Amino acid sequence: MNRYAAGMVLVLGHFCFGLLGCRSTTPALESLTEHGIPVAYADRPQLRGKAVVELELQTAQAGLGKVILEIHGESAPLTGGQFIDLVQRGFYNGLTFHRVEKDPQPFVVQGGDPRGDGTGGATEPGSNRMRTIPLEIQVRGEPQPRYNTLIEDPVTLRNLALPHRSGAVAMARSSPLDSASSQFYISLSSLPILDGRYAVFGYVIEGMEWVDKVQVGDVIRSARVIEGEEWLTVPAAVSQQQAQEQSLQEP
DSSP states (O other): OOHHHHHHTSOSSSSOOSTTTTOOOOOOOOOBOTTSOBGGGTTSOEEOSEEEEEEEEEETTTEEEEEEEEEETTTOHHHHHHHHHHHHTTTTTTOBEEEEEOSSSOOEEEEOOTTSSSOOOOBOTTSSSBOOBOOEEOBTTSSSOEESOOOOOHHHHTTBSSOOOTTEEEEOOOSSTTOBOSOEEEESSOOGGGTTTSEEEEEEEEOHHHHTTOOTTOEEEEEEEEEOGGGEEOOHHHHHHHHHHHHHHOO
16 A cells, blocks of 8 residues: 555554554434434534635744635534534634645644544533534435435545535544534545545635645634624534633633
């Protein structure tokens, strides 16, 4: 196996080391709410439409730059909701890109880990418990996304609503299918080998030239929602926890 092929099969989380090793016995989630969300995750933030996020990056190579992401909540309500909620909480501000794979061919840049080493994630507001979401993949023509299900059928893979093209924004995870939290990656090229295995939830629509300049250690100075925040639904229990967390931080 050449170096590029080896890099292509590296998991984008932090515990398994190949696509076959990332197979999981995590059960599919069959009980859904009226909105098509797994009942077990009905208390998670949900994005019901499209939102736009501006990332301000501090790069060692070229200084400050801005990247605009379009987040597709209509096809990835839980994954998009998790990301937009974390953006609004200021979670990503000051975090780094801890993984950059460009050699011998463009692969991904990955960030969003508060530990900065690929092992961390976001916690529930007001607690130390990790907040995770299931693998979520929308197939065109189906009423809601598939959850905790790897997709391998070639015909189905050709009909994904959000494939891994250049500029795709997706959630990284470890071996369990329901282990995604805050770490995300941006594809530097078309990566069909990752389709059906990781949850794409948006695309870079401006500033891809800045993504291409990212090196390990470069910083997300700020992340903010500039359009579509009205599509975010945060369940009451989560909103109350966030309010309590904010009050504890105030002097």
